[in-house]
Amino acid sequence: xxxxxxxxxxxxxxxxxxxxxxxxxxxxxxxxxxxxxxxxxxxxxxxxxxxxxxxxxxxxxxxxxxxxxxxxxxxxxxxxxxxxxxxxxxxxxxxxxxxxxxxxxxxxxxxxxxxxxxxxxxxxxxxxxxxxxxxxxxxxxxxxxxxxxxxxxxxxxxxxxxxxxxxxxxxxxxxxxxxxxxxxxxxxxxxxxxxxxxxxxxxxxxxxxxxxxxxxxxxxxxxxxxxxxxxxxxxxxxxxxxxxxxxxxxxxxxxxxxxxxxxxxxxxxxxxxxxxxxxxxxxxxxxxxxxxxxxxxxxxxxxxxxxxxxxxxxxxxxxxxxxxxxxxxxxxxxxxxxxxx
Amino acid sequence: xxxxxxxxxxxxxxxxxxxxxxxxxxxxxxxxxxxxxxxxxxxxxxxxxxxxxxxxxxxxxxxxxxxxxxxxxxxxxxxxxxxxxxxxxxxxxxxxxxxxxxxxxxxxxxxxxxxxxxxxxxxxxxxxxxxxxxxxxxxxxxxxxxxxxxxxxxxxxxxxxxxxxxxxxxxxxxxxx
Numbered sequence: 428x429x430x431x432x433x434x435x436x437x438x439x440x441x442x443x444x445x446x447x448x449x450x451x452x453x454x455x456x457x458x459x460x461x462x463x464x465x466x467x468x469x470x471x472x473x474x475x476x477x478x479x480x481x482x483x484x485x486x487x488x489x490x491x492x493x494x495x496x497x498x499x500x501x502x503x504x505x506x507x508x509x510x511x512x513x514x515x516x517x518x519x520x521x522x523x524x525x526x527x528x529x530x531x532x533x534x535x536x537x538x539x540x541x542x543x544x545x546x547x548x549x550x551x552x553x554x555x556x557x558x559x560x561x562x563x564x565x566x567x568x569x570x571x572x573x574x575x576x577x578x579x580x581x582x583x584x585x586x587x588x589x590x591x592x593x594x595x596x597x598x599x600x601x602x603x604x605x606x607x608x609x610x611x612x613x614x615x616x617x618x619x620x621x622x623x624x625x626x627x628x629x630x631x632x633x634x635x636x637x638x639x640x641x642x643x644x645x646x647x648x649x650x651x652x653x654x655x656x657x658x659x660x661x662x663x664x665x666x667x668x669x670x671x672x673x674x675x676x677x678x679x680x681x682x683x684x685x686x687x688x689x690x691x692x693x694x695x696x697x698x699x700x701x702x703x704x705x706x707x708x709x710x711x712x713x714x715x716x717x718x719x720x721x722x723x724x725x726x727x728x729x730x731x732x733x734x735x736x737x738x739x740x741x742x743x744x745x746x747x748x749x750x751x752x753x754x755x756x757x758x759x760x761x762x763x764x765x766x767x768x
Numbered sequence: 769x770x771x772x773x774x775x776x777x778x779x780x781x782x783x784x785x786x787x788x789x790x791x792x793x794x795x796x797x798x799x800x801x802x803x804x805x806x807x808x809x810x811x812x813x814x815x816x817x818x819x820x821x822x823x824x825x826x827x828x829x830x831x832x833x834x835x836x837x838x839x840x841x842x843x844x845x846x847x848x849x850x851x852x853x854x855x856x857x858x859x860x861x862x863x864x865x866x867x868x869x870x871x872x873x874x875x876x877x878x879x880x881x882x883x884x885x886x887x888x889x890x891x892x893x894x895x896x897x898x899x900x901x902x903x904x905x906x907x908x909x910x911x912x913x914x915x916x917x918x919x920x921x922x923x924x925x926x927x928x929x930x931x932x933x934x935x936x937x938x939x940x941x942x943x944x945x
Binding site: 445446447464465466469487489491493494546548549550551552553554556562564566567661664665675678679681682683684685688709710712713714715716 | 848849850852853895896897898900901904905907908911913914915916917918919921922923926927929930931932933935936
């Protein structure tokens, strides 16, 4: 049984959506592993694969090739086994993988999707966990469980596979309204949609019932933690406050690198800066300590009284659209809907 | 089997709750000889944390005093929680021992282990976020990105918070315990 599992493991193509999973699957004996790890819940997404790859490369500004889904070197021997955890980061990636595998002509029945639940959360967490799951990993499960699940691997039903492909199409749409409707309504077989929207909605500017424009929840937290004192990003990350807890919950999805990115975006935005940046005490080998930031009067004003216009805050690509962009004036209402301004 | 263990745990918690109501205000430990398992020492706080998954919530039920605070209610820190979890498991196992003398030895051993564990918690106040800060202060290779947008320090912190084995052994070298 184990030998036949191992034979099957070595002959299949494995798609992994996270670094640690890639290592684990390789350790188990898989030889043809395509790593397709990218945090698609932040930054630009495009339906066309080439355009998508280009936009993502520009977004990360990195030469690392951690996402090899579109690589011409990928050898798609069937069956293709996709290892996916309950993390919303990986679930979005699963939709993309399904879409791409269909694009390259792999039949639905040849794609085996191995879905892993998150491990139980500790009874006494150090900090409350958010309602969205972003830190689950296939690699949290023991080898025995991975092999058992592999032995029982099944493809999605054609209907479910179609829904995954459709979700990717909607996610990458410039008009996010249909995707948001899917999240609010729910789609059979994709329980990640509601928590995903809980997370994504924190990235969009908000409109109050009185019509005032407010910062996104993420930016509000950031500008709440920043003060007129210079702070390193690590101080912001580890801030001992309720805002700090909430910010860390959101950063568990985006990765801590996004904190640096967003601080820099704020520090470079507008003629009157809301956030100022200066060199920090450490070298660039210490990314969380090599710059310091502080809130200006303008920043405090944006936090307290809100935005006069959407472009008062730096634009942020989210799904197929952009938050705070004049060309994509999407705002979040109190009831969780996203509407045009 | 799960049902039996679950029932035993529930029984344990009930007994602990009852026991805590009878404790003197200056004692945070109580000998429950004749109670659960017939002998042994049970930490009073065990019933407190175990009744609530959220450490921010006040203890409920018989321990939810509205007058003087119960001196036995310890803050349900993750570290203390781990000690309590281990103790509860040991207490259940001890309770299944038929020989009374062995059961007492087993219970005393479990108590000693719990006490040592709880003392360690007191001495060790490093949270996962504290360890993250220490990690970022170590520079490369600890601060390198493992996936797009996420550093090794951040991944170690995620595992620390979730109380699961670290996905990367380097976490230990980078300040995580």
